[in-house]
Amino acid sequence: xxxxxxxxxxxxxxxxxxxxxxxxxxxxxxxxxxxxxxxxxxxxxxxxxxxxxxxxxxxxxxxxxxxxxxxxxxxxxxxxxxxxxxxxxxxxxxxxxxxxxxxxxxxxxxxxxxxx
Amino acid sequence: xxxxxxxxxxxxxxxxxxxxxxxxxxxxxxxxxxxxxxxxxxxxxxxxxxxxxxxxxxxxxxxxxxxxxxxxxxxxxxxxxxxxxxxxxxxxxxxxxxxxxxxxxxxxxxxxxxxxxxxxxxxxxxxxxxxxxxxxxxxxxxxxxx
Numbered sequence: 001x002x003x004x005x006x007x008x009x010x011x012x013x014x015x016x017x018x019x020x021x022x023x024x025x026x027x028x029x030x031x032x033x034x035x036x037x038x039x040x041x042x043x044x045x046x047x048x049x050x051x052x053x054x055x056x057x058x059x060x061x062x063x064x065x066x067x068x069x070x071x072x073x074x075x076x077x078x079x080x081x082x083x084x085x086x087x088x089x090x091x092x093x094x095x096x097x098x099x100x101x102x103x104x105x106x107x108x109x110x111x112x113x114x115x116x
Numbered sequence: 117x118x119x120x121x122x123x124x125x126x127x128x129x130x131x132x133x134x135x136x137x138x139x140x141x142x143x144x145x146x147x148x149x150x151x152x153x154x155x156x157x158x159x160x161x162x163x164x165x166x167x168x169x170x171x172x173x174x175x176x177x178x179x180x181x182x183x184x185x186x187x188x189x190x191x192x193x194x195x196x197x198x199x200x201x202x203x204x205x206x207x208x209x210x211x212x213x214x215x216x217x218x219x220x221x222x223x224x225x226x227x228x229x230x231x232x233x234x235x236x237x238x239x240x241x242x243x244x245x246x247x248x249x250x251x252x253x254x255x256x257x258x259x260x261x262x
């Protein structure tokens with residue numbers, strides 16, 4: 001059942017993005033940024049956590065999960081340290097994704113050459 | 117003038133036919149990405165016997181690696197032309213934005229090329245994510261008291 005929900009949720013997010021892309025003049029950069037902000041917004045009252053429980057990987061694959069993880073990490077440490085905790089815990093959960101993207105793209109760019 | 121008018125008419129009418137098809141393709145490809153993500157979480161948590169939370173980190177790293185590798189091989193751009201948002205919205209789009217900026221500016225050198233331009237496309241995601249997460253977190257802390 002979790003596979004069905006992950007198909008529906010991830011597909012729905014991508015479809016909304018595609019509809020916005022087709023009907024407005026926004027670039028893909030605008031749309032991904034928008035979805036990150038939506039993900040961050042949905043996490044402040046724990047709505048996204050419930051979606052993750054239901055849809056599993058389908059909720060973690062879209063870029064909305066990036067905003068969710070940023071807010072989630074910040075809020076978890078904010079409960080312990082107050083306002084400073086927001087800054088301390090910001091990258092707690094997303095560090096793996098950003099580090100992986102930096103490391104892979106650095107070393108792969110040394111091996112491969114751009115193709116046009 | 118008439119040629120321009122004709123071109124405007126053509127531009128107006130051609131994309132409208134594809135909007136529904138594009139949306140359906142994005143839905144299916146995006147949904148398949150979700151299934152792949154959930155499948156990888158299940159596989160990793162059973163192979164390495166770790167919790168689903170750790171397995172989801174493994175899954176994200178795997179998808180980023182695949183996205184980077186396919187961008188290097190030049191396959192990803194062709195796939196994006198077909199699937200569009202179905203591959204841009206998932207985390208592979210983030211990897212693709214970073215990898216393509218790095219590949220493009222590599223010839224300008226290590227520091228001024230790769231170092232300065234790696235976040236050229238993907239930076240907006242990180243910056244607006246951090247800013248919005250901070251603002252939303254602050255609002256919740258100050259108004260709702262955590």
